[in-house]
Amino acid sequence: MISYKDAGVDIDAGNSFVEAIKPFVKSTFNDNVLGGIGSFSGAFKLPSGFKNPALLGATDGVGTKLRLAIDSKKFDTIGIDLVAMCVNDLICNFATPLFFLDYYATAKLDVNEAKDVVKGISEGCKQARCALIGGETAEMPGLYQKDDFDLAGFAVGMAEVEDIDRTKFVKEDDVLIALPSSGIHSNGYSLVRKLFFEKLQLDFSEQIDGKNLIDVLLAPTRIYVDEFLRLKPCINAMAHITGGGITENLPRVLPDGLQANVRLKAINSPEVFKYMSKYVEKDEMFRTFNMGVGMVLVVSRANVDTVLENCDGYIIGEVVRGEKCVKFI
The missing domain is CATH 3.90.650.10 (PurM-like C-terminal domain)
Known part of the structure; x- marks a missing residue:
């Protein structure tokens, strides 16, 4: 018999990771976040106070700066980078950041390393005054090698339609x-x-x-x-x-x-x-x-x-x- 773990994917490690990051994620929540962690999607109530609102989205990664984080085993700030690259784009179209999601893909999940990354993401979200409402962690030993992993971020903001084109x-x-x-x-x-x-x-x-x-x-x-x-x-x-x-x-x-x-x-x-x-x-x-x-x-x-x-x-x-x-x- 063969198991998923034998193929390189540890479901128990993934569950442990979710439990480990819950305090960081919850620290970014505000009154507009609906529900908690563990549902199939993140829910966010649209804020009031906009007359003619539009939703804006931005996505990015951190490029090969991530290679330096991996090689130096320093993972506490790369998550801030991830948030910054998305929300700094949003505000250029006068969008107030609302919420953020991350995607973490790795060869083999190291819970402690991944926890440091998400802790950084939560810190970035607090600096950006937005909520971390969801994410995805994927173990893919067939695509990534050894200690490698990749990050992507997705931010959504709201602006007045007439303010977008500066x-x-x-x-x-x-x-x-x-x-x-x-x-x-x-x-x-x-x-x-x-x-x-x-x-x-x-x-x-x-x-x-x-x-x-x-x-x-x-x-x-x-x-x-x-x-x-x-x-x-x-x-x-x-x-x-x-x-x-x-x-x-x-x-x-x-x-x-x-x-x-x-x-x-x-x-x-x-x-x-x-x-x-x-x-x-x-x-x-x-x-x-x-x-x-x-x-x-x-x-x-x-x-x-x-x-x-x-x-x-x-x-x-x-x-x-x-x-x-x-x-x-």
């Missing part, structure tokens, strides 16, 4: 305000890994800016939901600076006929970007990494002082007439 609110002479990143965030890690560990052959304990390299590289992606909710009336548009950098992401909020002038000397880049810039061309750096700018706010001049007084942002440029693109000056 390009119509962006005007000539608007000011560009950078919200600092916490580091590399979750993009460009194929290049990061090739540079640090193949070309330079560094180890995880190499020091950068007084910190271990692995801690710098695994610093969790910053979540900007608080800033969005606090400053929403003063913001014309927001651009999440992910893969493609400022170069490719900022034009996504510009209407035709307007150009973003960004002053290079105004950008405050963390030491890790300065280190990489010794080996990677400047143009490549700016179209791969956030360079220290995790989110760009487009703000009318009349609102600039209010925004700057209520966040850690700083001015990096302005909107002018011209081709729809970013011009670094």
Whole structure:
């Protein structure tokens, strides 16, 4: 006789995992969550207060940053990254995050490792003020090898229909305000890994800016939901600076006929970007990494002082007439 466990899938471990993560999941619940953990789907009551609401969805992963988490056995922050990459996209369309779901696929479920991942996801959800209402864990030894696993996240938010397209609110002479990143965030890690560990052959304990390299590289992606909710009336548009950098992401909020002038000397880049810039061309750096700018706010001049007084942002440029693109000056 042969069992499912003989084939590499341990149902008992899966059940143990569900019990282990219940406290983390429940800590993200609010009054709109219907039911608990263990049903066939997560239920969420739509909040009131919207006049012409629309639901928006975003999905993402954390890319090959996950490879570093696996190799270093550090799993406590990668879940924050997962939430951040989804909710930071939602708020760029002025959607208030409502709930989140995760998908965790692995060769063999390690309950303690997976628990750390979900603990991070729950922390990310609390930072994003959304509820973790469900997820899926899959053991697939035929697809994944040894200690490998993968993550995907799914976030849903709500916005007023007329608020979704932000390009119509962006005007000539608007000011560009950078919200600092916490580091590399979750993009460009194929290049990061090739540079640090193949070309330079560094180890995880190499020091950068007084910190271990692995801690710098695994610093969790910053979540900007608080800033969005606090400053929403003063913001014309927001651009999440992910893969493609400022170069490719900022034009996504510009209407035709307007150009973003960004002053290079105004950008405050963390030491890790300065280190990489010794080996990677400047143009490549700016179209791969956030360079220290995790989110760009487009703000009318009349609102600039209010925004700057209520966040850690700083001015990096302005909107002018011209081709729809970013011009670094």
